[in-house]
Amino acid sequence: MSITLCVPCDSAALALGADEVAQAIQTQAAARGIAIEIARTSSRGLFWLEPLVEVQTAQGRIGYGPVQVKDVPSLFDAAFHHGGAHPLGLGPVEEIPYLKHQERLTFARMGVTRPLSLEDYQSLGGYEGLRHALQRPDAEIIQVVLDSGLRGRGGAAFPAGIKWKTVAGAASHQKYVVCNADEGDSGTYSDRMTMEGDPFMLIEGMTIAAIAVGATEGYVYIRSEYPHAVATMREAVALATAAGFLSNNILGTGHRFHLEVRKAAGAYVCGEETAMLESIEGKRGVVRAKPPIPALHGLFGQPTVINNVITFATVPLILAKGAKFYKDYGVGRSHGTLPMQLTGNVKHGGLIEKAFGVTLRELIFDYGGGTASGRPVKAVQVGGPLGSYVPPEHWDVPMDYEAFAAVGATVGHGGIVVHDDSADMAQLARYAMEFCAVESCGKCTPCRIGSTRGVEVIDRLVGDQNRPQQVKLLRDLCDTMQNGSLCAMGSMTPNPVLSALNHYPQDFGLAAPQTKAA
Numbered sequence: 001m002s003i004t005l006c007v008p009c010d011s012a013a014l015a016l017g018a019d020e021v022a023q024a025i026q027t028q029a030a031a032r033g034i035a036i037e038i039a040r041t042s043s044r045g046l047f048w049l050e051p052l053v054e055v056q057t058a059q060g061r062i063g064y065g066p067v068q069v070k071d072v073p074s075l076f077d078a079a080f081h082h083g084g085a086h087p088l089g090l091g092p093v094e095e096i097p098y099l100k101h102q103e104r105l106t107f108a109r110m111g112v113t114r115p116l117s118l119e120d121y122q123s124l125g126g127y128e129g130l131r132h133a134l135q136r137p138d139a140e141i142i143q144v145v146l147d148s149g150l151r152g153r154g155g156a157a158f159p160a161g162i163k164w165k166t167v168a169g170a171a172s173h174q175k176y177v178v179c180n181a182d183e184g185d186s187g188t189y190s191d192r193m194t195m196e197g198d199p200f201m202l203i204e205g206m207t208i209a210a211i212a213v214g215a216t217e218g219y220v221y222i223r224s225e226y227p228h229a230v231a232t233m234r235e236a237v238a239l240a241t242a243a244g245f246l247s248n249n250i251l252g253t254g255h256r257f258h259l260e261v262r263k264a265a266g267a268y269v270c271g272e273e274t275a276m277l278e279s280i281e282g283k284r285g286v287v288r289a290k291p292p293i294p295a296l297h298g299l300f301g302q303p304t305v306i307n308n309v310i311t312f313a314t315v316p317l318i319l320a321k322g323a324k325f326y327k328d329y330g331v332g333r334s335h336g337t338l339p340m341q342l343t344g345n346v347k348h349g350g351l352i353e354k355a356f357g358v359t360l361r362e363l364i365f366d367y368g369g370g371t372a373s374g375r376p377v378k379a380v381q382v383g384g385p386l387g388s389y390v391p392p393e394h395w396d397v398p399m400d401y402e403a404f405a406a407v408g409a410t411v412g413h414g415g416i417v418v419h420d421d422s423a424d425m426a427q428l429a430r431y432a433m434e435f436c437a438v439e440s441c442g443k444c445t446p447c448r449i450g451s452t453r454g455v456e457v458i459d460r461l462v463g464d465q466n467r468p469q470q471v472k473l474l475r476d477l478c479d480t481m482q483n484g485s486l487c488a489m490g491s492m493t494p495n496p497v498l499s500a501l502n503h504y505p506q507d508f509g510l511a512a513p514q515t516k517a518a
């Protein structure tokens with residue numbers, strides 16, 4: 001009987017040598033006359049263990065990692081293909097604490113299935129959501145999404161159902177569904193993993209959205225730096241089309257939906273939804289003034305649903321398992337789970353899907369194991385380059401959109417970037433302003449000019465040129481950017497700047513904050 005070994009094909013695993021390891025396993029097996037089959041599965045997202053090779057045994061999958069080419073002969077010597085003991089052995093993969101304690105709903109198939117196998121996808125619940133949706137009136141689909149409490153995972157956390165309802169209610173001969181897969185935030189990769197690892201889940205979610213609102217055309221706008229995601233999504237769209245899941249007559253129900261994959265323009269601002277629409281239309285990615293909102297006047301001026309990859313990818317599960325199932329996860333008004341992405345100076349970086357309510361401390365220390373450098377953690381930036389630096393006193397705040405906002409932090413897309421005590425927060429604040437200056441679309445003055453002036457003010461501040469006046473100027477400038485910018489690029493850049501200044505003033509040459517009594 002042939003033995004199946006799983007080697008991930010996710011681009012993070014590939015970067016760590018997964019292709020070479022798969023080749024070495026194949027060569028060794030042939031040389032030893034051992035019949036094996038290599039399945040190229042998605043990644044579990046336990047990146048410090050990649051390439052993580054899994055062996056299918058009667059007791060489930062046994063893991064070995066991180067495997068390098070030089071380890072392959074000794075793995076065969078130890079009969080790892082039968083689950084044999086080896087120093088790289090990790091035991092049953094599902095029992096690895098990092099994975100075991102997660103609440104994987106959208107990422108349940110991650111690391112388990114072959115991304116482009118419709119058979120694998122359907123064997124683990126794939127397309128159940130669409131089948132449920134096809135049995136209901138369109139308005140009921142939207143009601144289920146509304147009842148689930150699902151909020152947009154791209155950053156602004158706007159309720160998905162309300163957006164869909166607006167598009168459904170708009171009168172037009174042509175409507176669109178657009179997936180924002182630009183994923184430009186620092187430290188984020190859950191969209192990429194979804195597209196590379198479970199692409200039919202995104203296609204299914206977008207199809208359900210299209211049916212619910214009456215759209216017949218869709219686009220997935222994928223960042224240009226993701227060639228593997230672009231290729232996987234293109235192939236998945238072709239396979240779904242061939243199988244009748246995307247067609248003029250979806251599964252014989254008379255519903256029509258077609259999907260096109262677009263490679264993005266390579267600018268951070270093209271992730272802003274209206275700049276993205278301009279880019280898809282073939283124009284320069286410049287932000288449009290709102291109103292009109294894209295739900296009413298979106299792509300080519302037509303009503304358009306725009307959601308993030310994870311937002312769409314969550315929908316099939318909600319339709320299959322019901323609104324209550326999903327809503328029961330989470331805290332407050334933050335329902336469900338969030339695939340959080342732990343990066344930066346952290347020992348065990350990876351993907352952690354947990355219900356809202358988990359704390360940064362649990363994520364950084366229980367999962368992440370603290371810093372990779374072994375030095376104390378100093379600051380954590382959550383929510384991308386425009387997210388605040390969260391100081392230690394807020395690491396026990398439950399991950400919840402409202403609770404985070406109450407302490408001046410943002411959840412955003414769930415990207416968590418850890419810094420140790422060697423980080424210079426004044427330089428990180430300067431970088432935020434510089435990033436905004438480089439990435440600004442240039443449409444409004446507070447962002448276009450303000451960010452350049454911001455870099456200069458921070459330089460004068462750390463250069464000790466009349467510090468009190470520079471602090472006042474910097475705060476004034478941030479106030480103008482926050483309140484006068486046309487989009488979140490300019491209005492949120494002050495988040496990292498002010499959080500660095502407020503929580504780590506000593507890095508700017510100012511007096512250290514008073515330590516609070518325990």
Ligand SMILES: Cc1cc2nc3c(=O)[nH]c(=O)nc-3n(C[C@H](O)[C@H](O)[C@H](O)COP(=O)(O)O)c2cc1C
Pocket residue numbers: 151152153154155156157158180181182183184185268269270271272273274306307308309311312487488489
């Ligand atoms: C500068 C900027 C960049 C953004 N980049 C992204 C992105 O890469 N992906 C994303 O989904 N949303 C991004 N957004 C948010 C989108 O404008 C929009 O709110 C989101 O795609 C809506 O989907 P959701 O409701 O599912 O979150 C960005 C916003 C701004 C201001």
Ligand code: SF4
Pocket residue numbers: 269287439440441442443444445447448485486487488489490491
């Ligand atoms: S805030 Fe910046 S990115 Fe947004 S519209 Fe104004 S100039 Fe463009």
